[in-house]
Amino acid sequence: MLPFLLLLLPAISPASAWMPVEDWESGNVTASVGELGQCVCHVYLPETTFPADRVQHMQQVSTDLILEVDIQRNKLESYGGRLDVYLKELMDLTVRVAMLESSPDAYIKLDFELLRIELREFEAIVSQLKESLNSSSPMFDSLYTEIRNMTFIVNQLETFDKNNLEVIRIEFAKLQKKLEECQIEQEIIKPDIGNCNNTGILSISKPMVIQLNAHLSPGYQYGGWGKDSKPIRGSESMYFYGAYSTPSVHAFVLYSDYDQLLLRAGYKQHSITHGWAGAGNNYIVHGNAIYYQINSPFSMSKLNLTSSLKEYRVIPAASQKFSYSYSANQNLDFAADETGLWVMYASEQSKGKIILAKIDEKSFGVADEMNTGVFKPQAGNAFMACGVMYATRSVDVSTEEIFYAFDTKTKQQKHLNIPFKKFQEKYSNLDYNPTDQKLYMYNNGYYVSYNVRFNKE
Known part of the structure; x- marks a missing residue:
């Protein structure tokens, strides 16, 4: 038998590395006789070097594709959520337009203008979504068509709104008249801060109802509000402001300015510690101090x-x-005016009649x-203005x-007859403030103020 020698030779062509074994041709295996007479077989195998660089490239491409798919899927989910919101709002608009179409005389010009603005916003939103998705679909085309139809209906309905426009003109005329009356009243009752060259109060303005108390509770009907009658720099x-559901006094709230009072923000609270709880609601702030009654x-x-x-x-x-x-426990009533700080009370010796006393602020x-x-129980309240004590009483509910x-x-x-209106029947605090010549009333849970007109003749 001839000796046998097997030579394994790599293929020259790289493409053969991916050739299945069954696809090899017979030409890949040859035989010959060597110099020593042995049988030599030549077998051409595919390339044996593993293509690591190609696999790494494919992995990177696959990772990038997965990331891009995730980004696009998140965008679609986001747009889907936004579309749900916009479609719901669009349905609401559809209902409103249907209501306008059924009874156009019941709406005013402002309603139509607001609808037009909202429709323009929806049209812009649909355009934005379409550009973001870089596609067109029957859904977008349907939205565009519906928005254009609704805009046309709104414009058409507005032409039938003549009666409502006339009503609006009448209402604006009434409002303008009220504003003019208010302006005239403000000019008549023009404060002259610090000046007491008058013969007393001549009239009180209409009540200016600011708002409900800071607790937003009509149950807090006992309290007071106002400004410091002698503020420090x-x-x-x-x-x-201070209030409670009973005539007790537990805390005071300070606001830096009028806007903060209205917003109920930026306040500083002074809680009354045990043993110093107050009673009644005739307290005031004077010279950076609160004067109130304790029992x-x-x-x-x-x-x-x-x-x-x-x-x-x-x-x-x-x-x-x-x-x-109007209220129990209002035994000590503090007041301040251009002449200083005062306290009013009654005694057994005075048989219930008010005693007016000046307070020495230093001592x-x-x-x-x-x-x-x-006679104090006959009076609703009392206050000081330009060195004169004024007492009030009820005429009727308002x-x-x-x-x-x-x-x-x-x-x-002397006896007077100077009527003024109340917002609510009962009130627990009424004080004059010399810094703006206004009356501040805590009227059954509401902040109310009045301008004071003095007789300067």
Whole structure:
């Protein structure tokens, strides 16, 4: 037998590396006799080197494709969610247009204009979505058609809105008249801050109802609000508020300005600590301090708004038996005007008639006492203005009147008849503020204010 030698030779062509074995031709295997007479077989095998660079390239391409697919899928999901929202709003618009079509006389020109604006916005949204998806579909074409139809209907319906336009003109005329009346009243009652060259209050403006209290609760009907009657520098715009569901006093809230009061924001709260809880609601803020009544012991209390220090002074003659007609526990009534700080109360000796006393702000004591002719339970409230004490009482459910005045300079008293309107029947706080010559009333849970007109003849 001849010796056998097998030679394995790689294929020259790289393409043969991917050729299946069964596809090899017979020419890939040859035989011959060697120099020593042995049998030599020549077998041509495919390329044996593994193409790692190609596999790496394919893996990178596959990763990029998967990432792109994820991005496109997320975009489609996002657009799908937005389309759901827009289609729902579009359905709402369709209903509104149908209502307009059924009864066009019930709507005003502003309704049509708002609809047109919203339709233009929807048309822009559909265009944006179409460009983002870079495609067109029957859904987009249908949306465009529906929006154009709705716009046409709105424009057509507006031409039948003549009656409503006439109503709007009448309403605008009424509003303009009210604004003119308000402007005239503001010009008549023009404040003259700090000037007391007058013979007393001549009239009170209509009530300006600001809003419901900061607790947004009509149940907080006992309280007060207003401004510091003698503000320190930097606190000229500050407003205060305090209220509760009973005549008790538990906390005061301070707002930096009028806007913050309306927004119920940016406030600073002073909670009354145990043993210093107040009663009644005739407190005021004066000289960066709150003056209010406490019952244990029964006395007037002072809370410094900067240091939070508290102190109290007992008024021996003051009695807890006499309060105003609208609320209980209003035994001590604090007031301030151009001439200083005051406190009003009744005693057993005065038989329930109001005693007016000047408060010495430095010593926090009573400097002077004057007897008036007002039986306190008959009065709704009382306040000071330009050195004169004014007392109020109810006329009817919607009307109050200033019926009494006591001049601290002349010690003279007189009866008046100065009516003014109330927003609600009962109120728990009424105070004059000399910094703007306004009355501040806490009217059954609402902030109410009045302009004061003085007789300057």
